[in-house]
Amino acid sequence: xxxxxxxxxxxxxxxxxxxxxxxxxxxxxxxxxxxxxxxxxxxxxxxxxxxxxxxxxxxxxxxxxxxxxxxxxxxxxxxxxxxxxxxxxxxxxxxxxxxxxxxxxxxxxxxxxxxxxxxxxxxxxxxxxxxxxxxxxxxxxxxxxxxxxxxxxxxxxxxxxxxxxxxxxxxxxxxxxxxxxxxxxxxxxxxxxxxxxxxxxxxxxxxxxxxxxxxxxxxxxxxxxxxxxxxxxxxxxxxxxxxxxxxxxxxxxxxxxxxxxxxxxxxxxxxxxxxxxxxxxxxxxxxxxxxxxxxxxxxxxxxxxxxxxxxxxxxxxxxxxxxxxxxxxxxxxxxxxxxxxxxxxxxxxxxxxxxxxxxxxxxxxxxxxxxx
Amino acid sequence: xxxxxxxxxxxxxxxxxxxxxxxxxxxxxxxxxxxxxxxxxxxxxxxxxxxxxxxxxxxxxxxxxxxxxxxxxxxxxxxxxxxxxxxxxxxxxxxxxxxxxxxxxxxxxxxxxxxxxxxxxxxxxxxxxxxxxxxxxxxxxxxxxxxxxxxxxxxxxxxxxxxxxxxxxxxxxxxxxxxxxxxxxxxxxxxxxxxxxxxxxxxxxxxxxxxxxxxxxxxxxxxxxxxxxxxxxxxxxxxxxxxxxxxxxxxxxxxxxxxxxxxxxxxxxxxxxxxxxxxxxxxxxxxxxxxxxxxxxxxxxxxxxxxxxxxxxxxxxxxxxxxxxxxxxxxxxxxxxxxxxxxxxxxxxxxxxxxxxxxxxxxxxxxxxxxxxxxxxxxxxxxxxxxxxxxxxxxxxxxxxxxxxxxxxxxxxxxxxxxxxxxxxxxxxxxxxxxxxxxxxxxxxxxxxxxxxxxxxxxxxxxxxxxxxxxxxxxxxxxxxxxxxxxxxxxxxxxxxxxxxxxxxxxxxxxxxxxxxxxxxxxxxxxxxxxxxxxxxxxxxxxxxxxxxxxxxxxxxxxxxxxxxxxxxxxxxxxxxxxxxxxx
Numbered sequence: 001x002x003x004x005x006x007x008x009x010x011x012x013x014x015x016x017x018x019x020x021x022x023x024x025x026x027x028x029x030x031x032x033x034x035x036x037x038x039x040x041x042x043x044x045x046x047x048x049x050x051x052x053x054x055x056x057x058x059x060x061x062x063x064x065x066x067x068x069x070x071x072x073x074x075x076x077x078x079x080x081x082x083x084x085x086x087x088x089x090x091x092x093x094x095x096x097x098x099x100x101x102x103x104x105x106x107x108x109x110x111x112x113x114x115x116x117x118x119x120x121x122x123x124x125x126x127x128x129x130x131x132x133x134x135x136x137x138x139x140x141x142x143x144x145x146x147x148x149x150x151x152x153x154x155x156x157x158x159x160x161x162x163x164x165x166x167x168x169x170x171x172x173x174x175x176x177x178x179x180x181x182x183x184x185x186x187x188x189x190x191x192x193x194x195x196x197x198x199x200x201x202x203x204x205x206x207x208x209x210x211x212x213x214x215x216x217x218x219x220x221x222x223x224x225x226x227x228x229x230x231x232x233x234x235x236x237x238x239x240x241x242x243x244x245x246x247x248x249x250x251x252x253x254x255x256x257x258x259x260x261x262x263x264x265x266x267x268x269x270x271x272x273x274x275x276x277x278x279x280x281x282x283x284x285x286x287x288x289x290x291x292x293x294x295x296x297x298x299x300x301x302x303x304x305x306x307x308x309x310x311x312x313x314x315x316x317x318x319x320x321x322x323x324x325x326x327x328x329x330x331x332x333x334x335x336x337x338x339x340x341x342x343x344x345x346x347x348x349x350x351x352x353x354x355x356x357x358x359x360x361x362x363x364x365x366x367x368x369x370x371x372x
Numbered sequence: 373x374x375x376x377x378x379x380x381x382x383x384x385x386x387x388x389x390x391x392x393x394x395x396x397x398x399x400x401x402x403x404x405x406x407x408x409x410x411x412x413x414x415x416x417x418x419x420x421x422x423x424x425x426x427x428x429x430x431x432x433x434x435x436x437x438x439x440x441x442x443x444x445x446x447x448x449x450x451x452x453x454x455x456x457x458x459x460x461x462x463x464x465x466x467x468x469x470x471x472x473x474x475x476x477x478x479x480x481x482x483x484x485x486x487x488x489x490x491x492x493x494x495x496x497x498x499x500x501x502x503x504x505x506x507x508x509x510x511x512x513x514x515x516x517x518x519x520x521x522x523x524x525x526x527x528x529x530x531x532x533x534x535x536x537x538x539x540x541x542x543x544x545x546x547x548x549x550x551x552x553x554x555x556x557x558x559x560x561x562x563x564x565x566x567x568x569x570x571x572x573x574x575x576x577x578x579x580x581x582x583x584x585x586x587x588x589x590x591x592x593x594x595x596x597x598x599x600x601x602x603x604x605x606x607x608x609x610x611x612x613x614x615x616x617x618x619x620x621x622x623x624x625x626x627x628x629x630x631x632x633x634x635x636x637x638x639x640x641x642x643x644x645x646x647x648x649x650x651x652x653x654x655x656x657x658x659x660x661x662x663x664x665x666x667x668x669x670x671x672x673x674x675x676x677x678x679x680x681x682x683x684x685x686x687x688x689x690x691x692x693x694x695x696x697x698x699x700x701x702x703x704x705x706x707x708x709x710x711x712x713x714x715x716x717x718x719x720x721x722x723x724x725x726x727x728x729x730x731x732x733x734x735x736x737x738x739x740x741x742x743x744x745x746x747x748x749x750x751x752x753x754x755x756x757x758x759x760x761x762x763x764x765x766x767x768x769x770x771x772x773x774x775x776x777x778x779x780x781x782x783x784x785x786x787x788x789x790x791x792x793x794x795x796x797x798x799x800x801x802x803x804x805x806x807x808x809x810x811x812x813x814x815x816x817x818x819x820x821x822x823x824x825x826x827x828x829x830x831x832x833x834x835x836x837x838x839x840x841x842x843x844x845x846x847x848x849x850x851x852x853x854x855x856x857x858x859x860x861x862x863x864x865x866x867x868x869x870x871x872x873x874x875x876x877x878x879x880x881x882x883x884x885x886x887x888x889x890x891x892x893x894x895x896x897x898x899x900x901x902x903x904x905x906x907x908x909x910x911x912x913x914x915x916x917x918x919x920x921x922x923x924x925x926x927x928x929x930x931x932x933x934x935x936x937x938x939x940x941x942x943x944x945x946x947x948x949x950x951x952x953x954x955x956x
C-alpha cells in the first residue's frame with residue numbers, strides 16, 4: 001500500500017476511535033445534563049404551582065439550557081413566560097415548537113391562549129381549532145373538550161354569540177354521554193342565549209339523574225327564557241327543593257309563579273277572571289307610575305328619570321275605557337292594556353323593578369308566546 | 373496566485389499564466405500533494421470538531437461543578453470560584469503551559485508567519501485545560517479563540533510528518549484554525565472568512581478549498597454531538613424601514629466608541645500588568661476573578677463566562693435598556709481584567725456579548741424617544757454583535773457574514789453593513805492599530821498587519837510600462853525589409869509580432885548579422901526561435917514583471933481583449949525605477 005493510503009487508513013482508524021470515545025463521553029454528558037434538566041424542571045413546576053411564575057421561568061430556562069430540544073420544557077417555559085407577561089418570548093418558543101410539531105394539541109392550545117391574550121381573534125380561533133383537532137398524547141378526548149370549552153368561553157367573552165353557538169352545537173353533537181360535560185355545555189348554551197338548546201342539554205342531564213340540582217335550575221332558567229313559565233316553575237320548584245340556598249332559582253320561580261298567577265291569557269281562565277286579571281294588572285301599572293313619580297331619588301344614577309306624566313295620562317285614558325268594559329269585553333282592549341303595561345314597565349325600568357314588575361314586563365312582552 | 377486568471381483560448385503559447393501547477397505525484401502514489409492536503413483537511417476538521425466537542429463539554433462540566441447549574445447572585449460560589457480557580461490557572465500557566473496565555477488568535481498567526489505553522493501539541497492541551505477552567509469558573513472569556521488555537525495545533529500534529537512542501541506545512545495552522553473556530557461558533561462561513569481575513573490575509577483556490585473542507589467537517593462533527601441549534605435563539609426579526617437606518621447608524625457610532633474604549637483598556641493595562649514583578653503573575657488571574665466574582669455576587673452573574681445565555685435573554689427582551697447598558701459596561705470591565713491578567717480564553721464571545729447588550733440598550737433608548745421605530749430589541753442586539761465585531765476585532769467582512777449566518781435572516785443586511793461601517797471607521801480613527809496587531813506588538817513580534825496590508829497601494833504593470841519601441845516588426849517580414857524599417861530607429865531591440873499569436877523580440881545586431889550571413893530574403897519568423905516571449909497585462913502587480921524582465925530585455929504588455937494589441941513594454945530598468953518612486 002502506498003504511503004498516503006497508509007496515512008489515510010491510520011487517520012480513519014484514529015477518527016473512528018476518537019468518534020467512539022467522544023460518543024461515549026457525550027452520552028454520559030447528555031445523561032447528566034438530562035438528569036439535571038429534569039431536576040430543574042421539577043423545581044420549576046413546583047414553583048409554578050406555588051404561584052411563582054418568575055422563579056419557574058428561571059428554572060425552566062435553566063432546564064432547557066441543559067436539554068435544548070426537550071419539547072415539554074420548552075412548552076412549560078413558554079407557558080410560564082406567558083404567565084409573567086413576556087408574551088413575545090413565549091411566542092418565540094411556541095412558534096419554534098409549532099414548527100417542529102404543527103399538529104400538537106398542547107402547543108396549539110398555548111398559542112391560542114397567547115393569541116387570546118394579545119387580542120388576536122382570528123389567530124385565537126385558528127389555534128384553538130388546531131388544538132381541538134390536534135394530537136394529544138394522553139387523555140385526548142378530555143383535552144380536546146377542554147380546549148373546545150375554552151374556545152367557546154373566549155367567544156362568549158368576545159360577545160361572538162353566533163360563533164359560540166355554532167361551536168356549541170358541533171361540540172354537543174360529538175359529546176359522549178357524560179353528565180358533567182353535558183351540564184357544562186348546557187351552561188354555555190345558556191351564556192350564548194341559545195335557550196332551546198340549553199333546555200335540551202339540561203334535559204339530557206336530567207334523563208340520567210332526575211334530581212341533579214344544577215340541571216334542574218338550568219332547565220328552569222332556560223324554560224323561563226323561552227317563556228315556558230309553567231315548565232320553568234316546575235323545574236325551579238324541583239331545584240329549590242333540592243337546593244333551598246339557590247336564590248337565583250327562587251327569584252326566577254317567584255317571577256314565573258307571578259306570571260302564571262296574573263296571566264289573563266292563561267289556559268282555562270274564564271272571561272270574568274281574565275277581566276279581573278287585566279284590571280289587576282292595570283292597577284299595578286298605575287301604582288308603578290305613581291311610585292316612580294314620587295320616588296325622590298333616581299335609583300339608577302347616570303340615567304334620566306322617566307317622564308311619567310304622559311304615561312299617567314295614557315293610563316287615565318285607559319282607565320276610562322276599562323271602566324266601560326263588561327265581563328265579556330273585547331279582547332282588543334286587553335291587548336291595549338298589555339301594550340300600556342309594557343310601555344309603563346319599560347319606561348319606569350330605571351326606578352327599579354320588583355319581581356312583580358319583572359313578571360308584568362315579561363307577560364306584556366311575551367303575551368302571545370307564553371306557554372299555555 | 374489568485375491574481376492569475378485562466379488563459380484566453382487564443383493565448384500565446386508562452387503565456388506566463390501558470391494557471392494550474394503541474395501535478396507532482398506525492399511520494400509513492402499518484403495522489404498529488406494538493407489532493408492529499410484536501411483529504412487531510414477533512415481529517416483536520418474531524419479531529420478539531422471532536423476536540424471542540426470535548427472542550428465545550430469540559431467547560432459545561434466545570435461551570436456546573438464550580439458555579440452550579442444556575443449561577444445566582446449572592447451565592448458564595450459565584451463570589452469565590454473565579455478567584456480560587458484563578459490561582460490554579462496562574463500556576464498552570466507559569467509552570468506547565470507557558471504558551472497558553474492570551475486568546476490564541478495571535479499565537480496562531482505568529483505560528484503561521486514565524487514558526488512555519490508550528491504550534492506545539494502541548495499548547496493545545498494546555499489551552500484546553502486552562503481555558504476550560506477559566507471559562508467554566510466564570511472568567512469573562514469565550515471558547516472560540518482557544519478552539520481556533522487548539523484546531524491549529526491539532527492540524528500541525530496531524531500534518532507534521534506528511535512531508536508536505538513548506539507552503540502546505542504553513543497552511544496547516546490556518547486550516548486547523550478554521551476548523552476549530554467553525555466548530556466553536558457552529559458557523560462555518562464566518563470561521564472561514566475570519567481565518568482568511570485575519571489569519572492568512574489572502575485568497576486562493578488552494579487555500580479556500582482546504583479551509584472550507586476543514587470548517588465544514590468540523591461543524592458536521594459538532595452538530596452531530598451537540599445539535600444544530602445556534603448558541604442563542606434568534607427572535608423573529610422585523611424588516612427595516614429605510615428611515616430607521618439612522619437609528620442603526622447611531623448604534624454603529626456607539627459601537628465604534630465602545631470598541632475603542634474596550635481596545636484601549638486592553639492596550640493600556642496589558643503591558644503594565646505584565647511589567648509587574650513575576651510573583652504578581654500568580655495572583656493576577658485570581659484578582660481579576662475576584663472582581664468578576666464580586667460583580668456576579670452583587671447582581672450581575674450574567675457577565676460571567678461566555679455569556680451566551682444572557683445574550684439569548686437580551687435578544688428576547690429580558691432586560692430593560694438600562695440593565696443592558698450596565699451589563700455592556702460591566703462586561704467590558706470584566707473581559708478586560710480577565711484578558712490582561714493573562715488568563716487563557718477568547719475575546720469573541722465577550723465581544724458578541726458586549727455588542728448584543730449595547731445594541732439592545734441603544735435600541736431601547738431610541739425606541740423610548742421614537743416609539744414608532746419598529747426594530748425589536750433582538751434586531752438591535754443582533755446588529756450590535758456585528759458592530760462590536762467590526763469595531764473591536766476589525767474583521768468587517770466576517771462581522772457582516774457572522775450576523776447573517778447566526779440569524780439566518782437576510783433582511784437585516786443593510787442595517788448590519790451600515791452600522792458595521794460606522795463602527796469600523798470610528799474605532800479605527802480612535803484606535804488605529806487593530807487589537808490583535810497591538811497584542812502581537814506588545815509581545816515583541818512584528819506580524820503582518822492585514823488591515824494595513826489591505827490598504828497598501830499596489831504597484832501594477834501599467835504604472836511602470838512605457839510605449840513600445842517603434843517600429844513593431846512582423847514575423848512575415850524579410851530580414852531586408854526589417855533592416856529597412858529599423859534604419860531610422862534609435863532602439864536596439866525590437867518586438868516582432870508572431871503568427872498566429874505571440875510575440876518575439878530581435879536585436880538590431882542580430883538583424884545586421886542575418887543580413888551579413890546572406891539571409892536577406894528569409895522571414896523573421898523562420899529565423900526566430902520558436903519560444904514566445906512571456907507577456908503581461910497592464911493590471912498585473914508589478915512583482916509579476918520582476919519574474920520575467922531578467923529573461924528578456926523587453927516584456928510586452930498586452931491588451932486582455934486582444935492579444936495582438938500591444939499596450940506597452942516593460943524592461944528591468946522600468947520596473948526598478950518604479951519601485952524607487954512612490955506610486956501615483
